[in-house]
Amino acid sequence: MASFLIIGGDGIIGHALKARLQSEELEYVATTRRRLSENELHFDLATDPDHWPELPKAEVVFFCAAATKLDACEDNPEATRLINVTHMQALAAHVQSYGGLVVFLSSNQVFDGSKPYRKADETQCPVSEYGRQKAEFEQWLSKCPTPSAILRLTKVITGRLPITEAWQEKLESGAQIEAFDDLTFSPLPIKSVLDGLMLIGKQKKTGIFQLSGRKQLSYYDIACKLAVKMGKDIKLVTPVSAKNAGIRPQFLPRYGTLDCSTMADIAIAEIDCLG
Numbered sequence: 001m002a003s004f005l006i007i008g009g010d011g012i013i014g015h016a017l018k019a020r021l022q023s024e025e026l027e028y029v030a031t032t033r034r035r036l037s038e039n040e041l042h043f044d045l046a047t048d049p050d051h052w053p054e055l056p057k058a059e060v061v062f063f064c065a066a067a068t069k070l071d072a073c074e075d076n077p078e079a080t081r082l083i084n085v086t087h088m089q090a091l092a093a094h095v096q097s098y099g100g101l102v103v104f105l106s107s108n109q110v111f112d113g114s115k116p117y118r119k120a121d122e123t124q125c126p127v128s129e130y131g132r133q134k135a136e137f138e139q140w141l142s143k144c145p146t147p148s149a150i151l152r153l154t155k156v157i158t159g160r161l162p163i164t165e166a167w168q169e170k171l172e173s174g175a176q177i178e179a180f181d182d183l184t185f186s187p188l189p190i191k192s193v194l195d196g197l198m199l200i201g202k203q204k205k206t207g208i209f210q211l212s213g214r215k216q217l218s219y220y221d222i223a224c225k226l227a228v229k230m231g232k233d234i235k236l237v238t239p240v241s242a243k244n245a246g247i248r249p250q251f252l253p254r255y256g257t258l259d260c261s262t263m264a265d266i267a268i269a270e271i272d273c274l275g
Protein backbone atom coordinates (compact mmCIF):
# COMPACT_ATOMS: atom_id res chain seq x y z
CA MET A 1 0.00 0.00 0.00
CA ALA A 2 1.32 3.50 -0.85
CA SER A 3 1.82 5.81 2.08
CA PHE A 4 -0.02 8.86 0.74
CA LEU A 5 -2.59 9.54 -1.98
CA ILE A 6 -3.56 13.09 -2.91
CA ILE A 7 -6.97 13.45 -4.56
CA GLY A 8 -6.62 16.66 -6.59
CA GLY A 9 -2.88 17.24 -6.89
CA ASP A 10 -3.11 20.32 -9.14
CA GLY A 11 -4.97 22.75 -6.88
CA ILE A 12 -3.34 25.34 -4.64
CA ILE A 13 -3.04 22.99 -1.68
CA GLY A 14 -2.66 19.68 -3.57
CA HIS A 15 0.21 21.10 -5.64
CA ALA A 16 2.02 22.45 -2.57
CA LEU A 17 1.46 19.17 -0.73
CA LYS A 18 3.07 17.20 -3.58
CA ALA A 19 6.14 19.44 -3.30
CA ARG A 20 6.25 18.98 0.48
CA LEU A 21 6.02 15.18 0.25
CA GLN A 22 8.75 15.20 -2.42
CA SER A 23 10.99 17.41 -0.28
CA GLU A 24 10.60 14.96 2.62
CA GLU A 25 11.29 12.05 0.22
CA LEU A 26 7.96 10.45 1.09
CA GLU A 27 6.19 8.20 -1.43
CA TYR A 28 2.89 9.43 -2.82
CA VAL A 29 0.50 9.16 -5.75
CA ALA A 30 -1.67 12.11 -6.85
CA THR A 31 -4.75 12.34 -9.04
CA THR A 32 -5.14 14.84 -11.84
CA ARG A 33 -7.63 15.92 -14.51
CA ARG A 34 -4.75 17.25 -16.61
CA ARG A 35 -1.82 15.77 -18.51
CA LEU A 36 -0.26 12.88 -16.61
CA SER A 37 3.23 13.07 -15.15
CA GLU A 38 5.14 10.78 -12.81
CA ASN A 39 3.21 9.39 -9.78
CA GLU A 40 -0.11 10.58 -11.20
CA LEU A 41 -3.36 9.04 -12.41
CA HIS A 42 -6.47 10.46 -14.03
CA PHE A 43 -9.48 10.87 -11.79
CA ASP A 44 -12.62 12.99 -12.19
CA LEU A 45 -14.92 13.14 -9.17
CA ALA A 46 -17.78 14.29 -11.39
CA THR A 47 -17.99 10.92 -13.16
CA ASP A 48 -20.16 8.03 -12.02
CA PRO A 49 -18.35 6.03 -9.28
CA ASP A 50 -19.17 2.83 -11.23
CA HIS A 51 -16.78 4.09 -13.92
CA TRP A 52 -13.94 5.25 -11.67
CA PRO A 53 -10.46 3.90 -12.36
CA GLU A 54 -8.93 1.61 -9.77
CA LEU A 55 -7.38 3.99 -7.28
CA PRO A 56 -4.20 2.89 -5.54
CA LYS A 57 -4.70 2.00 -1.89
CA ALA A 58 -2.93 4.35 0.49
CA GLU A 59 -2.60 4.56 4.25
CA VAL A 60 -3.52 8.26 4.20
CA VAL A 61 -5.69 9.90 1.53
CA PHE A 62 -5.75 13.70 1.38
CA PHE A 63 -9.06 14.93 -0.10
CA CYS A 64 -7.78 18.13 -1.79
CA ALA A 65 -10.11 18.03 -4.83
CA ALA A 66 -13.37 19.95 -4.68
CA ALA A 67 -15.59 22.37 -6.55
CA THR A 68 -14.18 25.40 -4.71
CA LYS A 69 -15.69 28.40 -6.53
CA LEU A 70 -18.32 30.02 -4.31
CA ASP A 71 -20.35 31.39 -7.21
CA ALA A 72 -20.29 28.03 -9.02
CA CYS A 73 -21.70 26.31 -5.92
CA GLU A 74 -24.41 28.96 -5.58
CA ASP A 75 -25.31 28.88 -9.30
CA ASN A 76 -25.06 25.09 -9.81
CA PRO A 77 -25.88 23.52 -6.46
CA GLU A 78 -26.78 20.10 -7.89
CA ALA A 79 -23.68 19.67 -10.05
CA THR A 80 -21.32 20.91 -7.32
CA ARG A 81 -23.06 18.87 -4.60
CA LEU A 82 -22.51 15.75 -6.69
CA ILE A 83 -18.74 16.43 -6.50
CA ASN A 84 -18.49 17.92 -3.01
CA VAL A 85 -20.88 15.60 -1.21
CA THR A 86 -22.30 12.56 -3.07
CA HIS A 87 -19.18 11.39 -4.90
CA MET A 88 -16.94 12.49 -2.03
CA GLN A 89 -18.94 10.09 0.15
CA ALA A 90 -18.43 7.26 -2.35
CA LEU A 91 -14.71 7.96 -2.37
CA ALA A 92 -14.46 8.12 1.43
CA ALA A 93 -16.41 4.85 1.76
CA HIS A 94 -13.96 3.21 -0.67
CA VAL A 95 -10.92 4.48 1.28
CA GLN A 96 -12.40 3.38 4.59
CA SER A 97 -13.29 -0.06 3.19
CA TYR A 98 -9.59 -0.99 2.97
CA GLY A 99 -8.55 0.82 6.17
CA GLY A 100 -7.16 4.07 4.70
CA LEU A 101 -7.39 7.33 6.66
CA VAL A 102 -9.56 10.02 5.05
CA VAL A 103 -8.15 13.54 5.55
CA PHE A 104 -10.82 15.98 4.38
CA LEU A 105 -10.06 19.64 3.75
CA SER A 106 -12.91 21.84 4.93
CA SER A 107 -13.50 25.51 5.51
CA ASN A 108 -14.45 28.22 7.99
CA GLN A 109 -17.50 28.59 5.74
CA VAL A 110 -19.21 25.80 7.66
CA PHE A 111 -19.97 28.69 10.06
CA ASP A 112 -22.09 31.78 9.39
CA GLY A 113 -19.44 34.40 10.17
CA SER A 114 -21.41 35.94 13.03
CA LYS A 115 -18.73 35.12 15.67
CA PRO A 116 -14.91 35.20 15.62
CA TYR A 117 -12.62 32.31 16.61
CA ARG A 118 -15.21 29.56 16.25
CA LYS A 119 -14.30 26.41 18.16
CA ALA A 120 -13.95 23.07 16.38
CA ASP A 121 -16.84 21.51 18.29
CA GLU A 122 -19.36 24.29 17.63
CA THR A 123 -22.42 23.36 15.59
CA GLN A 124 -22.08 24.20 11.91
CA CYS A 125 -24.32 26.98 10.59
CA PRO A 126 -23.34 27.65 6.95
CA VAL A 127 -24.96 30.43 4.93
CA SER A 128 -23.46 29.75 1.49
CA GLU A 129 -24.04 26.70 -0.72
CA TYR A 130 -20.29 25.93 -0.63
CA GLY A 131 -20.42 26.02 3.18
CA ARG A 132 -23.55 23.84 3.25
CA GLN A 133 -21.87 21.23 1.05
CA LYS A 134 -18.75 21.22 3.24
CA ALA A 135 -20.89 20.94 6.39
CA GLU A 136 -23.00 18.13 4.92
CA PHE A 137 -19.95 16.05 4.03
CA GLU A 138 -18.34 16.75 7.43
CA GLN A 139 -21.48 15.53 9.19
CA TRP A 140 -21.65 12.40 7.08
CA LEU A 141 -17.96 11.68 7.70
CA SER A 142 -18.28 12.24 11.44
CA LYS A 143 -21.08 9.66 11.60
CA CYS A 144 -19.05 6.95 9.83
CA PRO A 145 -17.96 4.15 12.19
CA THR A 146 -14.36 4.56 10.95
CA PRO A 147 -12.68 7.69 12.38
CA SER A 148 -11.29 10.26 9.95
CA ALA A 149 -9.65 13.70 10.00
CA ILE A 150 -11.30 16.98 9.04
CA LEU A 151 -9.05 20.03 8.70
CA ARG A 152 -10.91 23.35 8.45
CA LEU A 153 -8.97 26.25 6.94
CA THR A 154 -9.41 29.98 6.44
CA LYS A 155 -8.14 31.63 3.24
CA VAL A 156 -4.83 30.04 2.27
CA ILE A 157 -2.16 32.41 0.99
CA THR A 158 0.75 31.18 -1.13
CA GLY A 159 2.43 34.52 -1.76
CA ARG A 160 1.29 37.85 -3.04
CA LEU A 161 -2.46 38.41 -3.57
CA PRO A 162 -2.90 38.71 -7.37
CA ILE A 163 -4.90 41.96 -7.11
CA THR A 164 -1.96 43.75 -5.51
CA GLU A 165 -0.10 43.72 -8.86
CA ALA A 166 -2.75 45.93 -10.48
CA TRP A 167 -2.96 48.14 -7.39
CA GLN A 168 0.80 48.63 -7.38
CA GLU A 169 0.85 49.71 -11.03
CA LYS A 170 -1.85 52.30 -10.39
CA LEU A 171 -0.29 53.61 -7.19
CA GLU A 172 3.10 53.93 -8.93
CA SER A 173 1.51 56.28 -11.44
CA GLY A 174 -0.18 58.24 -8.65
CA ALA A 175 -3.66 57.00 -9.59
CA GLN A 176 -6.45 56.38 -7.09
CA ILE A 177 -7.38 52.74 -6.28
CA GLU A 178 -10.56 51.27 -4.79
CA ALA A 179 -10.60 48.35 -2.33
CA PHE A 180 -13.45 46.52 -0.55
CA ASP A 181 -13.65 47.29 3.14
CA ASP A 182 -16.46 44.79 3.81
CA LEU A 183 -14.76 41.77 2.20
CA THR A 184 -12.52 40.29 4.85
CA PHE A 185 -10.56 37.09 5.40
CA SER A 186 -8.03 35.60 7.79
CA PRO A 187 -4.88 34.95 5.76
CA LEU A 188 -3.34 31.58 6.54
CA PRO A 189 0.15 30.83 5.19
CA ILE A 190 0.37 27.69 3.04
CA LYS A 191 3.31 26.50 5.17
CA SER A 192 1.04 26.14 8.21
CA VAL A 193 -1.48 24.17 6.14
CA LEU A 194 1.24 21.78 4.96
CA ASP A 195 2.63 21.45 8.49
CA GLY A 196 -0.89 20.60 9.70
CA LEU A 197 -1.52 18.06 6.94
CA MET A 198 1.85 16.40 7.55
CA LEU A 199 1.17 16.19 11.29
CA ILE A 200 -2.22 14.59 10.71
CA GLY A 201 -0.89 12.28 7.99
CA LYS A 202 2.23 11.09 9.79
CA GLN A 203 0.58 10.63 13.18
CA LYS A 204 -2.71 9.36 11.68
CA LYS A 205 -4.64 11.81 13.81
CA THR A 206 -8.42 11.72 13.72
CA GLY A 207 -11.03 14.31 14.69
CA ILE A 208 -11.85 17.89 13.70
CA PHE A 209 -8.89 20.28 13.42
CA GLN A 210 -8.76 23.97 12.55
CA LEU A 211 -6.11 26.34 11.18
CA SER A 212 -6.78 30.04 10.80
CA GLY A 213 -4.99 33.29 10.25
CA ARG A 214 -4.68 35.01 13.61
CA LYS A 215 -6.15 38.26 12.33
CA GLN A 216 -8.84 39.32 9.95
CA LEU A 217 -7.97 41.74 7.13
CA SER A 218 -10.11 43.51 4.56
CA TYR A 219 -8.96 44.18 1.01
CA TYR A 220 -8.92 47.85 2.03
CA ASP A 221 -6.50 47.06 4.89
CA ILE A 222 -4.19 45.28 2.44
CA ALA A 223 -4.36 48.12 -0.10
CA CYS A 224 -3.45 50.62 2.64
CA LYS A 225 -0.51 48.43 3.73
CA LEU A 226 0.66 48.38 0.11
CA ALA A 227 0.43 52.17 -0.21
CA VAL A 228 2.42 52.62 3.02
CA LYS A 229 5.02 50.07 1.89
CA MET A 230 5.40 51.99 -1.39
CA GLY A 231 5.69 55.32 0.43
CA LYS A 232 2.41 56.56 -1.07
CA ASP A 233 -0.34 58.54 0.59
CA ILE A 234 -3.08 56.19 1.84
CA LYS A 235 -5.60 58.79 0.69
CA LEU A 236 -4.99 57.25 -2.76
CA VAL A 237 -6.90 54.20 -1.46
CA THR A 238 -10.69 54.60 -1.46
CA PRO A 239 -12.78 52.14 0.60
CA VAL A 240 -15.74 50.76 -1.34
CA SER A 241 -18.45 48.23 -0.53
CA ALA A 242 -18.31 44.70 -2.01
CA LYS A 243 -22.03 44.38 -1.25
CA ASN A 244 -22.79 47.47 -3.36
CA ALA A 245 -20.54 46.05 -6.09
CA GLY A 246 -22.83 43.00 -6.30
CA ILE A 247 -20.88 40.42 -4.25
CA ARG A 248 -23.44 38.08 -2.70
CA PRO A 249 -24.04 38.92 0.98
CA GLN A 250 -23.47 35.28 2.01
CA PHE A 251 -19.85 35.70 0.83
CA LEU A 252 -19.29 38.64 3.18
CA PRO A 253 -19.03 37.15 6.67
CA ARG A 254 -18.42 39.57 9.50
CA TYR A 255 -15.91 37.21 11.09
CA GLY A 256 -13.92 34.40 9.46
CA THR A 257 -11.43 33.37 12.12
CA LEU A 258 -11.28 29.92 13.69
CA ASP A 259 -9.98 28.79 17.07
CA CYS A 260 -6.75 26.86 16.45
CA SER A 261 -6.31 25.11 19.80
CA THR A 262 -6.84 21.72 18.08
CA MET A 263 -3.58 22.40 16.17
CA ALA A 264 -1.65 24.18 18.91
CA ASP A 265 1.70 22.74 17.73
CA ILE A 266 1.45 24.40 14.32
CA ALA A 267 3.07 27.82 14.01
CA ILE A 268 1.02 30.39 12.07
CA ALA A 269 2.98 33.41 10.87
CA GLU A 270 1.19 36.72 10.47
CA ILE A 271 1.24 37.73 6.79
CA ASP A 272 0.30 40.93 4.94
CA CYS A 273 -0.48 39.22 1.57
CA LEU A 274 2.01 41.54 -0.19
CA GLY A 275 4.58 38.75 -0.71
Ligand SMILES: NC(=O)c1ccc[n+]([C@@H]2O[C@H](COP(=O)([O-])OP(=O)(O)OC[C@H]3O[C@@H](n4cnc5c(N)ncnc54)[C@H](OP(=O)(O)O)[C@@H]3O)[C@@H](O)[C@H]2O)c1
Pocket residue numbers: 008009010011012013014032033034043044045046047063064065066067068069083105106107108152153154155156157
Ligand atom coordinates in the same frame (compact mmCIF):
# COMPACT_ATOMS: atom_id res chain seq x y z
N1 LIG B 1 -7.38 27.58 -0.68
C1 LIG B 1 -8.11 28.01 0.34
O1 LIG B 1 -8.05 29.19 0.74
C2 LIG B 1 -9.00 27.04 1.08
C3 LIG B 1 -9.62 27.48 2.27
C4 LIG B 1 -10.46 26.61 2.94
C5 LIG B 1 -10.68 25.31 2.46
N2 LIG B 1 -10.07 24.94 1.29
C6 LIG B 1 -10.35 23.58 0.79
O2 LIG B 1 -9.13 22.91 0.54
C7 LIG B 1 -9.29 22.06 -0.60
C8 LIG B 1 -8.24 22.42 -1.64
O3 LIG B 1 -8.40 23.80 -1.96
P1 LIG B 1 -7.54 24.51 -3.07
O4 LIG B 1 -7.46 25.95 -2.71
O5 LIG B 1 -6.29 23.77 -3.35
O6 LIG B 1 -8.56 24.39 -4.29
P2 LIG B 1 -8.30 24.64 -5.84
O7 LIG B 1 -7.01 25.35 -6.06
O8 LIG B 1 -9.57 25.20 -6.38
O9 LIG B 1 -8.11 23.16 -6.38
C9 LIG B 1 -9.16 22.26 -6.41
C10 LIG B 1 -8.65 20.99 -7.03
O10 LIG B 1 -9.79 20.14 -7.19
C11 LIG B 1 -9.75 19.61 -8.49
N3 LIG B 1 -11.09 19.28 -8.92
C12 LIG B 1 -12.15 20.09 -9.09
N4 LIG B 1 -13.19 19.41 -9.56
C13 LIG B 1 -12.77 18.13 -9.69
C14 LIG B 1 -13.36 16.94 -10.14
N5 LIG B 1 -14.61 16.93 -10.60
N6 LIG B 1 -12.63 15.81 -10.14
C15 LIG B 1 -11.35 15.80 -9.73
N7 LIG B 1 -10.72 16.90 -9.30
C16 LIG B 1 -11.42 18.04 -9.28
C17 LIG B 1 -9.15 20.70 -9.34
O11 LIG B 1 -8.71 20.15 -10.54
P3 LIG B 1 -8.17 21.09 -11.74
O12 LIG B 1 -6.86 21.61 -11.24
O13 LIG B 1 -8.06 20.16 -12.89
O14 LIG B 1 -9.21 22.15 -11.92
C18 LIG B 1 -8.05 21.20 -8.43
O15 LIG B 1 -6.90 20.41 -8.58
C19 LIG B 1 -10.71 22.25 -1.09
O16 LIG B 1 -11.54 21.27 -0.53
C20 LIG B 1 -11.09 23.61 -0.53
O17 LIG B 1 -12.49 23.69 -0.32
C21 LIG B 1 -9.24 25.76 0.59
